[in-house]
Amino acid sequence: MEMNVQNLKKVVNNSKLGSMTILADLNIRITAGEFVSVVGPSGCGKTTLLEIVAGLQEKTEGNIMIDNIPIDKSCANRAIVFQQYGLFPWLTVKKNIEYGPKIRGVSRAQRRHISRIYIEMVGLEGFETHYPHELSGGMQQRVALARAMANKPDILLLDEPFSALDAQTRENCQLELLALWRKTHVTVLFVTHDIGEALYLSDRVFVMSAHPGTIQACIPVDLERPRIPSVRMTSSFYQKEKLIRNMIGNRNNINENKVLA
Amino acid sequence: MKTKFWHSIVLPILILIVWDLFTRFSTISPFILPDPLSIAIKFIENMKNGEFFSNTMISLKRSMGGFLVGSFLGIASGILIGWSTFWEHLTDLLINFVRSVPKTALAPLFIVWFGIGDTSKILLIAFSSYFFTVIPTIEGVKNVDTILVKSAQSMGAGQWQIMTTVILPASLPSIFAGIRLAVTTSLLVLVMVEIIAGNDGLGFMLEEARGNLNMATMFATLLLLGILGYALDSFMQFMGKILMPWRKGKTISV
Numbered sequence: 181m182e183m184n185v186q187n188l189k190k191v192v193n194n195s196k197l198g199s200m201t202i203l204a205d206l207n208i209r210i211t212a213g214e215f216v217s218v219v220g221p222s223g224c225g226k227t228t229l230l231e232i233v234a235g236l237q238e239k240t241e242g243n244i245m246i247d248n249i250p251i252d253k254s255c256a257n258r259a260i261v262f263q264q265y266g267l268f269p270w271l272t273v274k275k276n277i278e279y280g281p282k283i284r285g286v287s288r289a290q291r292r293h294i295s296r297i298y299i300e301m302v303g304l305e306g307f308e309t310h311y312p313h314e315l316s317g318g319m320q321q322r323v324a325l326a327r328a329m330a331n332k333p334d335i336l337l338l339d340e341p342f343s344a345l346d347a348q349t350r351e352n353c354q355l356e357l358l359a360l361w362r363k364t365h366v367t368v369l370f371v372t373h374d375i376g377e378a379l380y381l382s383d384r385v386f387v388m389s390a391h392p393g394t395i396q397a398c399i400p401v402d403l404e405r406p407r408i409p410s411v412r413m414t415s416s417f418y419q420k421e422k423l424i425r426n427m428i429g430n431r432n433n434i435n436e437n438k439v440l441a
Numbered sequence: 442m443k444t445k446f447w448h449s450i451v452l453p454i455l456i457l458i459v460w461d462l463f464t465r466f467s468t469i470s471p472f473i474l475p476d477p478l479s480i481a482i483k484f485i486e487n488m489k490n491g492e493f494f495s496n497t498m499i500s501l502k503r504s505m506g507g508f509l510v511g512s513f514l515g516i517a518s519g520i521l522i523g524w525s526t527f528w529e530h531l532t533d534l535l536i537n538f539v540r541s542v543p544k545t546a547l548a549p550l551f552i553v554w555f556g557i558g559d560t561s562k563i564l565l566i567a568f569s570s571y572f573f574t575v576i577p578t579i580e581g582v583k584n585v586d587t588i589l590v591k592s593a594q595s596m597g598a599g600q601w602q603i604m605t606t607v608i609l610p611a612s613l614p615s616i617f618a619g620i621r622l623a624v625t626t627s628l629l630v631l632v633m634v635e636i637i638a639g640n641d642g643l644g645f646m647l648e649e650a651r652g653n654l655n656m657a658t659m660f661a662t663l664l665l666l667g668i669l670g671y672a673l674d675s676f677m678q679f680m681g682k683i684l685m686p687w688r689k690g691k692t693i694s695v
């Protein structure tokens with residue numbers, strides 16, 4: 181599914197600080213089946229953007245269209261995965277994955293079918309009846325991915341999903357996500373503050389700047405797929421990483437750069 | 442498990458032995474402290490003649506009745522108050538003021554208002570159970586991780602579904618801690634009220650035994666109360682494991 185975010189604006193009214201513009205003039209266009217990342221320093225409004233797209237927060241101005249149809253709250257065609265997993269501790273792996281279909285009234289047999297597919301897709305066979313707290317962080321995040329995908333979303337939204345994981349687990353989860361994307365052809369909007377991660381995963385990387393949060397640049401990533409971890413060592417990868425780092429640095433660390441110069 | 446059991450009964454057995462020796466070899470009157478054996482005999486006697494059974498049933502009916510009414514209202518209103526800031530602000534001061542009044546101190550008032558029959562006892566227990574459940578429920582609901590609510594919302598859950606499939610299970614450990622306190626306390630409050638007003642029930646048995654200087658019956662009744670309280674709490678612990686299997690291994694302390 182194609183998604184189009186047009187002139188998005190978000191203003192919050194805080195009783196202490198008064199009104200604050202978090203996002204302004206934000207435009208993102210994603211074509212169907214594309215894997216797109218948004219990188220930006222923490223506090224620039226990435227979570228806000230994602231939650232607005234997910235329908236969890238109200239926008240102040242602008243349009244969000246999926247296949248040229250403005251979205252409203254009621255459609256559940258956008259699934260979101262959070263950094264803190266957000267799994268229900270009282271449900272087993274299987275029941276967590278079946279949660280979305282269940283509240284939409286999908287039959288028991290059909291639910292079982294769905295959970296089996298996604299448990300297999302994220303490689304968690306044998307852990308169906310485990311509770312989240314019995315799993316490692318990487319496994320929990322895979323359950324969260326499977327749970328999101330079990331809703332058959334048109335667009336998958338991920339908010340720094342691997343930031344809490346150690347380097348090795350993160351790398352495995354990244355590969356897992358790419359495999360999942362290849363199998364399902366879902367459109368992905370991936371938010372991270374890790375520039376290398378964004379480049380490694382995406383077709384295009386949107387660079388965000390803060391105060392107010394807006395898109396500063398869009399960097400196409402023309403590395404061939406399927407990607408393997410060693411692609412990070414190539415000079416074209418390094419060039420792009422440096423480019424983005426400078427963009428973010430120039431906007432946000434001007435004073436620091438002056439000191440260094 | 443086995444070794445733990447033997448370990449834990451060492452102290453009670455030691456106390457019984459010292460108690461027995463003390464009543465045997467000191468000049469203490471059995472009207473002050475009867476020996477363990479005559480208490481045990483009295484206990485069996487009261488079990489056989491149905492005295493314990495009928496009074497236990499009377500007391501349990503009162504305490505469970507009050508507990509059920511009070512905790513139901515406590516949980517229901519606690520969810521409402523925890524969920525909506527409007528209700529929270531409206532009730533905050535009142536709840537925190539009334540909770541600070543010792544519930545047993547209201548016994549004389551309730552007796553004046555509702556007589557010495559079952560009504561005053563059940564209402565007092567309901568009142569105390571209400572406060573033991575409403576506050577943990579409010580806390581539990583307020584502390585539900587927002588990420589869980591957002592996850593459910595993003596999968597299309599409506600307000601009512603969020604309430605029943607997220608808020609309720611997420612706050613269950615906290616609610617259940619309140620329920621456990623309410624159950625144990627309901628027996629406690631009841632016995633006290635039966636002592637001051639009443640003509641049946643386990644509390645009354647204690648008071649009657651005092652009047653008749655029947656110390657063996659008094660101690661036998663205390664023993665029964667201990668067993669009842671212990672059984673009730675074990676039952677609640679068991680229910681906790683059934684209701685919250687995901688918390689297996691995590692002890693729910695009250």
Ligand SMILES: Nc1ncnc2c1ncn2[C@@H]1O[C@H](COP(=O)(O)OP(=O)(O)O)[C@@H](O)[C@H]1O
Nearest residue numbers: 192194200202221222223224225226227228229
């Ligand atoms: N309800 C709110 N009231 C006031 N400030 C907010 C509110 N929500 C978010 N913010 C502020 O908006 C900015 C962007 O937040 P967020 O979207 O979480 O950024 P990111 O995910 O990029 O770290 C932050 O500075 C945050 O403090």
Ligand SMILES: [Mg+2]
Nearest residue numbers: 226227228339
């Ligand atoms: Mg964030």
